[in-house]
């Protein structure tokens with residue numbers, strides 16, 4: 557397994573919608589393993605393929621990444637089929653939006669359909685942190701970063717800060 561580079565805002569690629577993954581072949585398995593190494597190393601609780609430069613509908617997550625009961629989960633071509641209620645995702649962050657956190661309103665309960673890494677169909681209900689992580693990662697597959705969900709004032713603050721940093725490099 558090898559660690560991959562994570563693209564960060566304002567890389568334009570992050571706002572591209574991804575394409576469905578048609579064939580779950582050896583290349584995909586390798587990508588999943590490399591994404592897992594990258595996510596655990598970061599550390600993060602979720603990672604979408606687009607964040608490592610691959611524009612396919614694939615994400616991984618593990619909401620207990622530092623736990624000895626680590627359990628890597630893979631979703632291919634996921635879709636949110638129902639969403640209900642509201643939950644405040646406190647202090648949400650993203651490996652592609654370094655050094656920034658903000659509260660985000662998310663749906664409290666969702667149902668997701670997709671496929672696992674063997675191609676078996678999955679249908680799952682999620683709430684709490686899991687629902688938040690899945691919405692965040694599926695957003696990535698649609699080219700949306702969590703900063704698109706916060707107030708424009710806060711978003712502009714972050715964008716200005718990044719611009720300044722890039723100028724200073």
Ligand code: NI
Pocket residue numbers: 649650651652692696
């Ligand atoms: Ni993210």
